[in-house]
Amino acid sequence: MKVGLLVYSSSGNNERVARAVAERLGLELVKVSEPGVRRMLTTVLDIFLNRIPKVTPSPEVIKGFDFVVVFAPVWIGHIATPVRAYLDYIREKQMRYGVVTVSGGPNPKVKDELIKRTGREPEFFVELSITDFLPAGVKPTIKSVMAYRLTDEDMRQLTEKVVAVVSPQLAG
Numbered sequence: 001m002k003v004g005l006l007v008y009s010s011s012g013n014n015e016r017v018a019r020a021v022a023e024r025l026g027l028e029l030v031k032v033s034e035p036g037v038r039r040m041l042t043t044v045l046d047i048f049l050n051r052i053p054k055v056t057p058s059p060e061v062i063k064g065f066d067f068v069v070v071f072a073p074v075w076i077g078h079i080a081t082p083v084r085a086y087l088d089y090i091r092e093k094q095m096r097y098g099v100v101t102v103s104g105g106p107n108p109k110v111k112d113e114l115i116k117r118t119g120r121e122p123e124f125f126v127e128l129s130i131t132d133f134l135p136a137g138v139k140p141t142i143k144s145v146m147a148y149r150l151t152d153e154d155m156r157q158l159t160e161k162v163v164a165v166v167s168p169q170l171a172g
Contacts, residue, residue, distance in 0.1 A: 001066045001067060001169070001170065001171075002064060002065050002066045002067075003025075003027055003065065003066065003067045003068075003069065003166070003169055003170055004027060004028045004029075004030060004062060004064070004065035004067075004068055004069070005018050005021065005022050005027050005028065005029045005030065005068075005069045005071060006029075006030045006032060006062060006068055006069070006070050006071065006083070006086055007019075007029060007030070007031055007032065007070075007071040007072070008031075008032040008033075008055075008071070008072045008073075008080050008082045008083050009071070009072070009073065010038060010073060010080070011073070011146065011149065012149065013073070013102040013130070013148075013149065013150050014071045014072060014073055014100075014101070014102045015031065015071070016150055016155060017071065017100065017102055017128070017150070017155065017158050017159060017162060018069075018071040018100070020155055020158075020159040021069075021100075021159055021162050021163055021166060024159060024163055025163060025166060025167065025170065027069075027166075028065075030057065030061055030062065032055050032056070032057075032082050032083060032086070033055065033056055033082075034053055034054065034055055034056075034082055035054060035056075043075050043076070043081065044076065046081035047075065047076055047078050047081060051081065052081070052084045052085050052088070053081055053082050053084075053085075055082050055085055055086075058085075059085045059086045059088070059089035060089070062086060062089065062090075062095070063089075063093065065095070066095075066096065067095070067096045067097065067098070067123075067169050068086075068090060068095055068096070068097045068098075069097070069098050069099070069100060069166055069169070070083055070086065070087070070097060070098070070099045070100070070122075071099075071100045071101070071102075072099070072101055073101060073102065073103050074101050074103035074104070074105070074107045074110055074127075077107055077109055077110065078109075078110065078113055079099070079101070079110055079113055079114065079117075084117065087114065087117040087118050088117065090118050091117065091118045091119045094119075096123060096169075097118065097122055097123065098122050098123045098124040098125070098126075098165070098166070098169065099114060099122045099124070099125050099126070100126045100128065100162055100165075101125075101126070101127050101128065102128045102130065102150070102158070103127065103128070103129065103130065104129065104130055104131060104140070104142070104145040104146075105127050105128070105129030105130070105131060106127060106129065107127065110125075110127075111125055123169070124165050124169075126161065126162060126165050128158050128161065128162075130145045130148050131145065133148065133150065133151070133154045134148060
């Protein structure tokens with residue numbers, strides 16, 4: 001079975017975890033990017049107008065995978081809009097998929113959004129919460145969560161957690 005990792009990351013946290021998992025398991029990683037700089041207004045409009053932003057590479061890049069692990073943050077309670085085109089492709093091709101998110105968490109409605117967009121539940125949904133790693137005395141606010149960058153120890157813990165979930169998918 002060919003498993004691929006698809007990652008979109010605005011802060012770098014999701015990308016760091018995805019890269020560590022890809023390296024550890026010897027999997028191909030596809031990085032999603034957008035032209036230009038993403039602004040908060042664009043994010044809000046994308047979410048509430050249900051827009052699908054332009055991204056590279058095109059969603060067809062995942063067609064060779066039997067299983068896709070999507071790594072992406074959650075914005076305002078929704079999966080990051082740059083992965084929407086890939087989720088639509090997963091629905092169209094009826095691909096198997098799982099989702100990992102490094103976000104402020106918890107985000108109880110994200111799974112429902114994934115089901116709506118792909119037509120079925122992900123085979124796994126791993127939500128890694130930044131609030132679990134904030135230093136003692138730092139209040140979990142939007143600002144503190146968005147500013148936090150994973151430490152090497154955070155990365156070790158998160159990579160182990162994700163590898164334990166993704167590894168069984170490699171067997172079939």
